[in-house]
Amino acid sequence: MNHIPKIEVIGITGIPEITGGEPLGELIAEAARAQGTPLRTGDALVVTQKIVSKAERRLFDLNDILPSTLARNFAERTHKDPRLVELVLRESRAVVRMDSERGIIISETRQGFVCANAGIDASNVPGDDIVCLLPEDSDRSARNIRAEIRRCTDGAEVAVVISDTFGRAWRDGHANIAIGVAGMNPVKDYRGTPDVNGVILKVTTIAAADELAAAAELVTAKAIQVPVAIIRGYEFERMEDAAIDPLIREPSKDLFR
Amino acid sequence: MNHIPKIEVIGITGIPEITGGEPLGELIAEAARAQGTPLRTGDALVVTQKIVSKAERRLFDLNDILPSTLARNFAERTHKDPRLVELVLRESRAVVRMDSERGIIISETRQGFVCANAGIDASNVPGDDIVCLLPEDSDRSARNIRAEIRRCTDGAEVAVVISDTFGRAWRDGHANIAIGVAGMNPVKDYRGTPDVNGVILKVTTIAAADELAAAAELVTAKAIQVPVAIIRGYEFERMEDAAIDPLIREPSKDLFR
Numbered sequence: 001m002n003h004i005p006k007i008e009v010i011g012i013t014g015i016p017e018i019t020g021g022e023p024l025g026e027l028i029a030e031a032a033r034a035q036g037t038p039l040r041t042g043d044a045l046v047v048t049q050k051i052v053s054k055a056e057r058r059l060f061d062l063n064d065i066l067p068s069t070l071a072r073n074f075a076e077r078t079h080k081d082p083r084l085v086e087l088v089l090r091e092s093r094a095v096v097r098m099d100s101e102r103g104i105i106i107s108e109t110r111q112g113f114v115c116a117n118a119g120i121d122a123s124n125v126p127g128d129d130i131v132c133l134l135p136e137d138s139d140r141s142a143r144n145i146r147a148e149i150r151r152c153t154d155g156a157e158v159a160v161v162i163s164d165t166f167g168r169a170w171r172d173g174h175a176n177i178a179i180g181v182a183g184m185n186p187v188k189d190y191r192g193t194p195d196v197n198g199v200i201l202k203v204t205t206i207a208a209a210d211e212l213a214a215a216a217e218l219v220t221a222k223a224i225q226v227p228v229a230i231i232r233g234y235e236f237e238r239m240e241d242a243a244i245d246p247l248i249r250e251p252s253k254d255l256f257r
Numbered sequence: 258m259n260h261i262p263k264i265e266v267i268g269i270t271g272i273p274e275i276t277g278g279e280p281l282g283e284l285i286a287e288a289a290r291a292q293g294t295p296l297r298t299g300d301a302l303v304v305t306q307k308i309v310s311k312a313e314r315r316l317f318d319l320n321d322i323l324p325s326t327l328a329r330n331f332a333e334r335t336h337k338d339p340r341l342v343e344l345v346l347r348e349s350r351a352v353v354r355m356d357s358e359r360g361i362i363i364s365e366t367r368q369g370f371v372c373a374n375a376g377i378d379a380s381n382v383p384g385d386d387i388v389c390l391l392p393e394d395s396d397r398s399a400r401n402i403r404a405e406i407r408r409c410t411d412g413a414e415v416a417v418v419i420s421d422t423f424g425r426a427w428r429d430g431h432a433n434i435a436i437g438v439a440g441m442n443p444v445k446d447y448r449g450t451p452d453v454n455g456v457i458l459k460v461t462t463i464a465a466a467d468e469l470a471a472a473a474e475l476v477t478a479k480a481i482q483v484p485v486a487i488i489r490g491y492e493f494e495r496m497e498d499a500a501i502d503p504l505i506r507e508p509s510k511d512l513f514r
Contacts, residue, residue: 003270004267004268004270004292004293004294005267005268005270005476005478005483006265006266006267006268006476007265007266007475007476008263008264008265008266009263009264009265009266009472010261010262010263011261011262011263013260013261013262035261036261037261097512097513099512102510104512106512113427114426114427165461165463168425168426168464169371169425169426169427169506169511169512169513170370170371170426170505170506170511170513170514171434171464171467171504171505171506172444172462172464172503172504172505172506173443173444173462173463173464173465173467173503173504174461174462174463174464175463175464175467175468175471176468177428186430187429187430188478190478204422204431205429205430205431206422206430206431206432206474206478207425207428207429207430207431207432208430208475210428210430210432210471211432211433211471211472211474211475212475214432214467214468214471214472215266215468215471215472215475217463217468218264218465218468218469218472218488218491219262219263219264221262221445221447221463226262231475234475246429246430247428247429247430248427248428248429249426249427249428249429253359254426254427255354255356255361255363255426256354256426256427256513257427
């Protein structure tokens with residue numbers, strides 16, 4: 001009989017409400033242990049952006065913002081909060097599409113991601129005028145979580161992916177993708193591999209970190225308190241100096257900016 | 258202790274080489290049984306496009322093609338096979354981008370998907386001049402597989418997702434997405450759900466079928482003979498008249514065509 005490839009996706013429950021300044025890696029390792037699925041070397045952890053941003057105190061009070069004229073003009077046409085529009089613009093380094101009919105802003109964030117509203121989110125955040133920004137540097141966030149987990153377990157060497165829920169071109173429905181990574185190559189490279197007929201596969205690099213993020217969403221789901229998932233049994237390529245950059249297409253090579 | 262959300266992703270090995278005309282649902286159910294993981298009601302099955310296309314004899318001999326002038330012009334500038342370029346154009350109903358510097362054709366396929374090369378693929382196909390087209394109607398393919406599985410098991414009610422590996426805008430690396438679905442709602446709708454602070458989530462519809470396809474790729478991987486995965490433990494929304502359409506953005510609402 002062949003080896004049966006199999007992975008498990010396990011949600012981590014019991015992580016306390018994050019309010020700012022918490023050692024996330026420790027809390028994750030402790031919650032995993034408490035529920036009987038302690039972290040092990042070889043696990044890939046997918047941590048949703050919201051708790052990372054909250055732990056890093058990336059909350060922003062809209063009352064602190066004075067909207068620019070562009071923000072006010074756009075907000076007026078689209079019935080949006082001009083302060084939020086201004087914050088989206090401030091968190092962007094380029095606007096990709098600004099559709100004043102449907103009130104959509106797709107931009108390149110300061111971190112380099114192309115998404116709606118610069119990844120700013122008002123759900124699961126305390127207070128009416130408080131919104132949540134993306135982590136300043138999600139690779140650093142992932143590295144910190146990874147190092148903490150190594151310290152507060154028996155040295156478990158895990159991969160960490162920070163995930164967020166983005167829309168896509170051409171497809172309806174959102175999907176989780178990776179915005180930060182530590183300990184694994186985010187790309188799986190099949191180029192040069194022979195196929196079953198011995199033909200060399202020309203294309204394909206697979207966005208492994210994005211697929212891990214998507215798989216994790218199947219258990220983390222919105223609006224429930226499962227902000228982290230363990231993916232167990234997936235053989236990622238270990239990489240100490242990993243970064244999310246290889247998954248971000250260079251603007252000059254992108255036909256859709 | 259909380260309930261621990263957990264899913265398994267199990268590759269199905271031992272499916273024989275597909276050459277055309279095979280009853281895929283039967284082969285899948287039989288292979289799952291043979292490896293000790295028989296299909297059960299509630300499983301979601303992700304079947305990669307290539308074996309579906311092969312079973313449906315969607316192979317095409319490039320020698321049967323007389324390239325148009327456009328195809329020859331583009332092929333000459335980009336050092337491509339003009340017959341393949343012609344076939345890509347024939348399998349498209351609109352060209353989205355045609356980049357003659359990098360030799361990229363992004364089009365809307367006859368089935369409505371936006372992807373490179375109209376989803377035509379030359380890997381894992383026997384013969385130098387033989388290429389593989391997308392299924393004519395992947396929802397129908399999925400329905401057929403689902404019905405066959407129901408018949409040749411004890412009536413197991415599974416969901417079936419047909420997956421393919423597509424590139425994305427803005428992101429490097431390919432990812433698996435859904436091109437056909439049966440038995441489940443491909444979209445998970447969180448709109449109207451309260452978040453942990455009781456705030457109603459405004460956005461978010463999740464492309465559940467795409468996330469299942471992505472999760473499956475973690476075990477099906479290119480170039481190895483694991484063309485199908487079982488996703489066990491994921492609570493999909495049953496839907497008898499499911500179709501992939503809700504995941505395809507209407508061209509008139511798409512800012513990136």
